[in-house]
Amino acid sequence: MADALSNLFEINWHCPGVARWRLAHWSDSDETVLFDESSGQTHFLAPLATAVLEVLSDQPCSGGSLLDALSSRVEPAELGALRQQLADVVRRLEAAGLVEQWN
Amino acid sequence: MELISDSSNLDDFVIAAGGPGVFYRVGPFQIHLTTPIHDVASLVYRLYGSYELGDPGSVSDFHVSILPARGIRRYVRPQAQFFIDGTCPFDPFPRDTAFPLLEWGINWCIGSRAQQYLILHSAVIEKNGKAVVLAAEPGSGKSTLAAALMLSGWRLFSDEFGLMRPGTCEFVPVPRTIALKNESIEVIRRFSDHAELGPKFPKTRKGTVAHLAASAASAVDIAPARPALLVFPKFEAGAQLRAKPLAKAPAFMKLANNAFNYAAQGEAGFSAVRDIVDASEVLLLRFSRLEDAIGIISDYVQ
Numbered sequence: 001m002a003d004a005l006s007n008l009f010e011i012n013w014h015c016p017g018v019a020r021w022r023l024a025h026w027s028d029s030d031e032t033v034l035f036d037e038s039s040g041q042t043h044f045l046a047p048l049a050t051a052v053l054e055v056l057s058d059q060p061c062s063g064g065s066l067l068d069a070l071s072s073r074v075e076p077a078e079l080g081a082l083r084q085q086l087a088d089v090v091r092r093l094e095a096a097g098l099v100e101q102w103n
Numbered sequence: 104m105e106l107i108s109d110s111s112n113l114d115d116f117v118i119a120a121g122g123p124g125v126f127y128r129v130g131p132f133q134i135h136l137t138t139p140i141h142d143v144a145s146l147v148y149r150l151y152g153s154y155e156l157g158d159p160g161s162v163s164d165f166h167v168s169i170l171p172a173r174g175i176r177r178y179v180r181p182q183a184q185f186f187i188d189g190t191c192p193f194d195p196f197p198r199d200t201a202f203p204l205l206e207w208g209i210n211w212c213i214g215s216r217a218q219q220y221l222i223l224h225s226a227v228i229e230k231n232g233k234a235v236v237l238a239a240e241p242g243s244g245k246s247t248l249a250a251a252l253m254l255s256g257w258r259l260f261s262d263e264f265g266l267m268r269p270g271t272c273e274f275v276p277v278p279r280t281i282a283l284k285n286e287s288i289e290v291i292r293r294f295s296d297h298a299e300l301g302p303k304f305p306k307t308r309k310g311t312v313a314h315l316a317a318s319a320a321s322a323v324d325i326a327p328a329r330p331a332l333l334v335f336p337k338f339e340a341g342a343q344l345r346a347k348p349l350a351k352a353p354a355f356m357k358l359a360n361n362a363f364n365y366a367a368q369g370e371a372g373f374s375a376v377r378d379i380v381d382a383s384e385v386l387l388l389r390f391s392r393l394e395d396a397i398g399i400i401s402d403y404v405q
Contacts, residue, residue, distance in 0.1 A: 020375055024373075
């Protein structure tokens with residue numbers, strides 16, 4: 001498990017379809033609705049997934065850099081949980097076709 | 104504007120229905136109905152009497168017929184069939200439930216053919232130019248609540264379909280009879296002395312059904328309205344009233360799941376649902392008394 005996590009944070013990630021996304025976001029929560037024109041699918045993004053796509057939409061980066069970028073949003077005691085949650089979210093976003101590995 | 108009840112008496116209407124057919128307008132749609140079944144035609148005359156007469160010379164959106172089923176069975180257990188453009192999409196119903204068959208059939212026509220609209224499975228009612236969407240699953244009490252609101256002076260757009268043409272952020276009224284089921288029939292009869300209810304049809308697929316006519320104001324006022332409030336109602340017998348705001352992102356997903364044709368609409372559907380959520384406050388509403396629910400909803404459209 002630890003190896004799998006380590007690998008994930010060494011991989012570079014990007015959002016190849018960002019130009020074909022339509023987003024709906026409201027100020028009453030940190031959740032986002034994303035419509036992907038290329039697949040016709042609508043995705044509900046929880047706050048962490050929203051934050052991941054915000055970062056990766058700006059520029060591709062490694063999972064480690066992603067973790068660094070998001071670490072400032074949580075308390076130090078929550079970093080371990082964030083690492084695990086981030087891995088789960090990135091894998092789910094990959095399965096949904098919203099992020100891809102990139103070299 | 105010529106209304107059905109102004110244009111002919113009952114006998115002439117029934118004769119026309121059995122011959123070339125009758126034409127009437129329901130919101131944006133013109134319906135051309137033919138039926139030789141007296142009870143069906145007379146109930147249409149009674150419950151749709153305050154609707155605008157259609158124009159036989161213009162294009163009808165739905166050419167529908169309710170005809171007696173043929174075959175030897177008709178001597179033992181008479182049945183009726185619904186036809187749209189000459190095809191019969193459903194199994195026959197018992198003849199004594201021919202009117203519910205007509206109403207369900209027209210629902211089917213709207214739900215399957217009016218694809219120029221985003222079609223929500225919701226009731227829509229309007230007051231002060233503000234549309235309120237009641238989006239919920241069957242059995243949630245949305246039709247009963249919509250009926251009570253209409254009988255309290257609101258304009259009925261529909262108890263079944265929220266029709267929005269993408270890009271407009273306006274709901275289009277398609278007011279038809281409200282098919283009340285089981286306990287709701289007596290609830291509404293007790294709620295208002297003005298409830299114009301048709302006969303009870305027992306033993307339908309949804310239990311006992313009776314049809315409530317739309318108010319006269321609802322029948323002929325086809326002005327669209329922008330949404331102002333999105334409600335996900337849930338009737339629970341004996342429950343305390345509870346109105347809880349819902350964040351807009353989860354509200355979007357609930358509403359998209361509630362639509363008949365969200366996926367088929369593609370980006371237009373996404374934009375339409377986003378427009379509705381943008382324009383609306385959102386409530387989860389649990390209620391057991393109609394008066395309580397009406398009070399909460401009314402507060403939002405003052």
